[in-house]
Amino acid sequence: VPYTGGCLCGKVRFTIEGEPQFVAHCHCQSCRRHSGAAVLTFAGFAAAAVRFTNAPARYASSPGVTRSFCSNCGTPLAYETEERPGVIDMTLGAFDEPERLPATIHVWTEMRIPWFHADEHLPRYARTPRDSKMESF
Amino acid sequence: MARTAKKASETLEGGCLCGAVRFRVTGKPNYVVHCHCSMCRKASGAPVVTFTRYPLERFAYTKGKPKAYRSSADNKRGFCAKCGAQIYFMAGGKPDSIGLNVGCFDHPERLKPQKHIYADTMIPWLHMRDGLPRTRGH
Numbered sequence: 001v002p003y004t005g006g007c008l009c010g011k012v013r014f015t016i017e018g019e020p021q022f023v024a025h026c027h028c029q030s031c032r033r034h035s036g037a038a039v040l041t042f043a044g045f046a047a048a049a050v051r052f053t054n055a056p057a058r059y060a061s062s063p064g065v066t067r068s069f070c071s072n073c074g075t076p077l078a079y080e081t082e083e084r085p086g087v088i089d090m091t092l093g094a095f096d097e098p099e100r101l102p103a104t105i106h107v108w109t110e111m112r113i114p115w116f117h118a119d120e121h122l123p124r125y126a127r128t129p130r131d132s133k134m135e136s137f
Numbered sequence: 138m139a140r141t142a143k144k145a146s147e148t149l150e151g152g153c154l155c156g157a158v159r160f161r162v163t164g165k166p167n168y169v170v171h172c173h174c175s176m177c178r179k180a181s182g183a184p185v186v187t188f189t190r191y192p193l194e195r196f197a198y199t200k201g202k203p204k205a206y207r208s209s210a211d212n213k214r215g216f217c218a219k220c221g222a223q224i225y226f227m228a229g230g231k232p233d234s235i236g237l238n239v240g241c242f243d244h245p246e247r248l249k250p251q252k253h254i255y256a257d258t259m260i261p262w263l264h265m266r267d268g269l270p271r272t273r274g275h
Contacts (some may be wrong), residue, residue, distance in 0.1 A: 005231060007179065008179040008180045008208060008214075009177065009206065009208075010204070025184075031238035031240075031242055033152075033154040033173075033222055033240060033247065034154045034182075034220065034221060034222050034223075035181040035182050035183040035186070035222075035223060035240055035242075036181055036222065036223030036224060036239070036240040036241050037181045037183030037184075037185065037186045037187060037223075037238065037240045038171075038183075038187045038240055038241075038245065039184070040181075040183050040240075041183060041184050057154065057221065059219065059220040059221060061154055061155070061220065064177040067220070067221065068221075069216075069221025070218070070221070071218070072206065073180070073206040073208070073213070073214070073216070074180070074204070074206060074216025074217070074221050074222075074223060075179060075180055075182060075221075076181065076221050083216070087212075091180060091181075091182025092178075092180060092182065092183070092184055093177075093178035093180075093181050093182040093183050093184060094182050098178065098260050099182065099262065103184075103260035103263075110214070112271060113246050113265070114163050114246055115246065115249045115267060117189075117266060117267040118184075118264065119146060119262075121264070122213075122265070136173070
């Protein structure tokens with residue numbers, strides 16, 4: 001069964017075939033500022049697997065990084081980085097059935113808000129799996 | 138230990154991801170809550186959204202203004218038109234105060250949540266063992 005989702009107002013909808021490579025809770029400040037939440041959670045899929053009904057608006061939040069959102073209601077929808085070509089990270093809350101996509105890791109925990117406690121049984125990376133070792137408990 | 142906004146005079150600032158919108162609040166918030174409702178999830182892309190509420194008289198924009206989206210008959214949500222950042226939730230039933238997305242604050246660690254609302258619609262796999270009280274609905 002494909003994954004489906006979209007923004008709050010419904011202007012942008014998406015369908016995804018296949019399974020995510022990871023589902024990550026990101027604690028970085030940019031993700032906090034984009035979502036307004038304490039953590040932003042992404043499911044990383046092959047970019048070719050994701051079909052949008054309407055193209056979301058795009059914002060280049062740092063060099064090589066693009067964040068997509070709905071221009072009408074603002075819902076943050078996706079994150080893409082040149083460091084991981086061919087992969088698109090879709091925001092978990094935009095999915096119609098987020099219960100189907102349990103988180104698998106935490107990233108950027110060096111920026112975690114001290115009072116935010118979620119899924120503490122999952123592996124944690126101070127930054128990303130690429131540039132930091134997994135933290136032990 | 139994170140400092141919390143307890144002093145009547147304390148000023149906290151925040152803004153969107155790109156910096157086009159900035160705001161300032163003064164004094165103690167009315168409350169800080171984790172919201173698990175499905176609309177907050179859809180609006181933010183996050184699994185849970187943390188909000189604080191301040192009286193409008195102690196809130197001001199210092200740069201720019203968000204774009205408003207009427208998310209339901211009585212409610213509005215504000216976001217930055219340039220970067221999409223989620224900034225506020227205005228409830229028709231609470232016209233004298235503004236709900237602000239805690240993630241937008243420069244120092245969110247100072248706004249410690251007190252409870253979970255709409256805990257009945259929390260994502261089943263999300264485990265938040267923080268000991269805070271939980272309510273159905275708000």
